[in-house]
Amino acid sequence: MGACIFCEIIAGRAEASVVHDDDRVVAILDRNPATAGHVLVIPRVHMAGLADADDATGTAIWRAARLVSGALRASGLRCDGVRLSLADGEAAGQDVFHLHLHLVPRYPGDGVVVTADRKRRPREVLDQDAALIRQALRAAP
Numbered sequence: 001m002g003a004c005i006f007c008e009i010i011a012g013r014a015e016a017s018v019v020h021d022d023d024r025v026v027a028i029l030d031r032n033p034a035t036a037g038h039v040l041v042i043p044r045v046h047m048a049g050l051a052d053a054d055d056a057t058g059t060a061i062w063r064a065a066r067l068v069s070g071a072l073r074a075s076g077l078r079c080d081g082v083r084l085s086l087a088d089g090e091a092a093g094q095d096v097f098h099l100h101l102h103l104v105p106r107y108p109g110d111g112v113v114v115t116a117d118r119k120r121r122p123r124e125v126l127d128q129d130a131a132l133i134r135q136a137l138r139a140a141p
């Protein structure tokens with residue numbers, strides 16, 4: 001595996017604008033922000049996907065997201081709302097394979113586009129989908 005840019009940042013070998021850190025996570029500004037104040041919350045330990053994060057790491061990520069979201073609203077940067085997103089896997093749009101949660105300040109006219117071709121699924125199909133997911137949850141370690 002080549003050098004991971006987030007591990008390089010956490011090790012202090014690559015520069016970043018840090019907004020928050022604790023013993024488990026670091027929150028930095030995205031170098032190519034969707035809007036000003038776009039933050040990435042990154043676990044200190046390298047892990048690729050969401051399933052790799054233990055509960056303590058997940059809790060730390062969520063705590064940082066909550067704290068930083070509040071700070072973004074109070075910061076003076078334009079922020080009427082915050083959109084959280086996490087791409088888990090290449091098919092989901094993950095580009096850096098070190099788990100990270102995006103916090104994007106949002107406001108009317110910010111130019112951020114989030115699209116999906118959503119189609120209504122009948123209840124019986126939803127129930128079948130739910131049964132598959134419940135079954136997989138029961139089988140999970």
Ligand SMILES: [Zn+2]
Nearest residue numbers: 004007046098
């Ligand atoms: Zn890494």
